[in-house]
Amino acid sequence: MTGAVTHAMRVLRVAHHGVVTPWRQRERELRKQHVDVTLVSAKRWNEGGKNIDLHAGQDHFVTGVRTFGTHPNAFVYSPVPLWKLLGQRWDLIDLHEEPFSLAAAQVLAMRRLRGLRTPFVLYSAQNIYKRYPVPFRWFERYALRRTAGVYVCNSEAGEILQRKGLRAPARLIGLGTDVSVFTPSERQRPQTPVRVGFAGRLESHKGAHVLLTAISEAPQYQLDIAGDGPQRPELEALADTLGIADQVAFRGHLGDQLPDFYRELDVLVVPSLPTPGWLEQFGRVVIEAFASGVPVIASRTGALQDVVADAGILVEPGDPQAIREALAVVTDTVRWSTLRDAGLHRAQQFDWPSIATEQLTFYQEALTPVDNPEAPPEIVVVAYGPAEPLADAIRPLTGFSITIVDNSSSAETRDVAELYGAHYIDPGGNLGFAAGVNMALDSLEQRGLSTSDVLLLNPDATVTAESIRSLHVGLHENPHLACVAPVQKHPRTGVPERVSWPFPGPGAAWLEAIGLGRLNNRAGFIIGSVLLLRGSALADVGRFDERFFLYAEETDWQLRAVKRGWKTGLVSEATATHVGAGTGGDSVRRMEMFNTSLLAFMDKHYGRTGEFSFRAAVLAGALARAAVARGDTRDRAKWRLRFYTRAPRAGGVGER
Template sequence: MSHSAVVDAWRERERALRRLGHRVDVVSAAAWSEGGRRVALSVRPDEPVVPARTIGSHPALFLYDPRPLWRALGRPVDVIDVHEEPFALATAEVLLLRWLRRQRAPYLLYSAQNLDKRHPVPFRWFERMALRHASGLNVCNEAAGHIAERKGFPGRARTIDLGTDLNVYTPPAYAVTPREVPVVGFAGRLDAAKGADVLLRAVALEPAVRVRLAGDGPERHRLVELAEGLGVADRVELLGALAPEGLPDFYHSLDVLVVPSLTTPSWVEQFGRVALEAMACGTPVVVSDSGALPEVVGEAAIVVAEGDAAELAKAIGAVVHDPDVAQRLRAAGLARAATTSWDRVAVEHDAMYRAATKQWSTDVTDERGLEVVVVAYGRPELLASALEPLGALSVTVVDNSSSPDVRAVAEAAGVRYVDPGRNGGFGAGVNEALRRVDPRADVLLVNPDAVVGTGDVALLRAALLAEPDLASVGPTQVDATGTPARVEWPFPSPLGTWVEAAGLGRLRRSRYVIGAVLLLRREAIEHVGPFDDERFFLYAEETDWAQRASLLGWRHAVVPAARATHVGAATSTDPTRREGHFHAAQEVYLRKHFGALGWQVARAGQVTGSTVRGVLLRGERGRSARSRARLYLAGPVRSEVRPDDARRPAPTGTARPDTATPVRSEAS
């Protein structure tokens, strides 16, 4: 579903997906305003595109006629791609109809919003709900992805360029005779944020050029007056809004295209499609540094400070007066545009759809790489025991203690040693390793106080690859005395806290596997993203990762035939501090996934349950329960102590923590 699909050229993604063998049905706006002109949907013969009338004209405040959506959602589909912003009314409409239709296919969202806005109610609620339950998100700039992830999308946003039709936007087929007066061009809507006035001021400083403006909008008359006031009206040509088919000839008529966008309190450049179209036509490009423009053009264009007419004039002069500069930009621009072909864009979307539906090609275990990651902190003798049975595998040791003894053990075992230079906690250590290992490999996390043999690793891999929707698997575990340890736990939740307070925790479902020994699927790592090392220091990192994976449609399982020995908390000498880390992590987790209200509900459950147990139980168990009640009354994060180099912003109303010893163990 996409209102932008009204533009024929922007349906090339769907055509490219069909060339990959997919069936793609489109529901499009019947008519929409694009680039300053009203565009009516024109469907090619046999193209499966259904028009839907729209109510409203703002991209975030319109609704579709629900009847075409209702019919489309009633058909059997594998995935629903909603090409609307997560906070848009149209997105809420589609998801409501999906629920009413009992359509279970996963849905994906799109966002270009690279300003971190706090939307008013109810749009803020629409946005969080839509993001939290989406199975995929594609964005056209990295900032939009970071914002969506912070607002609730559980996975890693996939940055995908807006495509360019390289069959339409091509260099001239003939040699262009140099123009007596170089021509500078602008293409876009004529409103204040697009910065056409800055271009006119720059042209006034560069008398040896003419300018052509393609577009229309509310600033047209002001721009005419500005050109007259600057004395450049005889060098300015206003072409009005051009149809897409007229743009290639327009780009060919230029010596340089300028995209002088300006950031405003409510808008910043989100992509800049015209820059890539001009590059594909062999036209040099100059852009401002507004929003995503520097990211989009990379090294293939000159980037100037937004609003600086003098710097823009200098950049234009460099292009039109220096053939070497112009030729360098043409070559770099053609190379950059080639990376945005619709076929490449379709491959990116294909990968996103396969992640959402868990439809992978069959992999043979021996043909997939495996990387082992061990995050260590001191206790080299334990690390040596953990590494001994893993000698035949590719192992990376991340040493949060920067210990010479840990380095010596790693070097003696012949494994990769990484010193991050700080004690950032377990999640940060894992992420440090993930940046260095083969991204095409599955990843086995092994605690330095755990021992697992290669035979058991093989059993884990076989189980993981046997079911395409498994994100992680773990072995059964025993402690040093051979006593079985619990490895599967229910996800924390506000309601779950009260269920456990009532002594009914064993009835809870929706479980994850703890990370003492845990095998992660490479496709899940790519889909979910790394561990959250900004908020979690010790404990709950794998809980958070597993919960995010579950929201994206993945499962987790224990492999009973595989076995590991886990000492558990063997590298920590302070159980009180260790328990403080555990409960602080629970608060962080609950705040992240259920908000401040969810945390307060869970906190009340913990205080109630601990207080009751503190009254009923005697001895150490009673004292422990009363201590936990006091901890939750004070606030676990407020009471936590972390090392100086692992501090993080605390949740609202809490103090910054201070010091700790990073060690991984099962939940307590």
């Protein structure tokens, strides 16, 4: 990701809907704010039931590109013009296409083929959680794990993307309206007969048939329908059947005449119907009507609820009687005037200059590094037990900011902290390692340091300042690393010790049980005695799970990180020593806590069946070793037999 842009920001924006002239206002306003934006649009696209050809007019910044395919998420652009455009220098690529779409995948594939590192942002309006088929699911995963940010037109879309693995911020930016075009009439009261309007594509989920039914028992209303689509013949037939053909005017696709259409109305009804595969994602017609001084009645569904807010009237979807009752309320002269004023005020929040300002702020945030490789990491030590090893651990780290959480509430530990200028926290009891780390992270946040990288250091481990700097460099050489660890050596012999291990699981346990554990060479987690965590990974993955009192907490955090697309790694240039068992009490108690945490880990990530399978594998392996092994190996096997036979189920942990 690049740093702050000092020249005029150059943005390549790809949005097939730019074929509609009024919908290029975002780009016009961005250019007024000194953003050098180039828009790639479809040369021809179907909008509102009508094929529209691109007319650039004075918009010299727009380039029309031929498209292949007609579905908004299953089309591609002609590759040659895109390839040429990507060959220019850009600060940012803005893909106003869904992350799972073919168009987004095409642009990102060409970006990679060109060897570009230009950051990109995405757009989404999808407010229903959907698991797409391959390869669309792969497209989405790739895009979400690499984007510098996503802007959404409804809050649900951002929440869904975060559930799917989005690591970057999701910013809510509504769709804009040109309030210089959509302007109110001078009329101060409803007309007689009252003019009711509908604007949108004529499809069943838009609910126009519900509106026809609503006015079938209300001869005081004249209904004007703007738009076209496959349901039009059915709606015309319904109007005849209901005997209201003379009350209904089908105006077709109005294009540039739409602002005049709104000014003719007394009320706009948006009767959208939720379906299993579709919810209203914004409702642009609501803001257009508001800006035109037209009160709005809308279904309480999808994003309409947020867009309308308290400036209009919401009714239950599919209820003609509720629409009739709302019409009676709206057309009261006093109520009509109140709603008209509220709508005009609401529309100002969606005027194009305001939307462009939000878009520019979003761009600037996307170009601002989330991680700062220049800032040294914060060091966090969760201490318990004697103070002498702690003093040995932090003595070489002069110049680093250190936070010590003292689970033993020891005066000696406090003295060590004060001696070396560390920030000291006494939690008032032994909360465990995970809770201690979280308490330190809370303290860093309160001190304005929550975006920093964090080095977790055991009090019985030692690492030099130079090795910490090597760790930091190694971490930031790969933007996908959530954490790194140094090579660890035995403090007396200098022999390297194992730091990286495969993630534990039922399958791995069965391999170990039958003596084939050496075949499990998959990448996994690194031990937490000296562990450098990336600040943005902490923000993305979340805090440590405090249900793990001691052991498995760093394993759990790293598995959660890997599930969200991060990686773990070792930095061979950095070294450390670790005595081990410095804060865990006697060996039997440590084994009990370790294996209890393992069972909790299995329950959390593999469920009840996974925990049972893991327990069965450990028992099978322990039984075999107790029968054939000798010495310490046989004693440990017998201990595991006793523990896993008697240990209660770790139920209730669950995913978090």
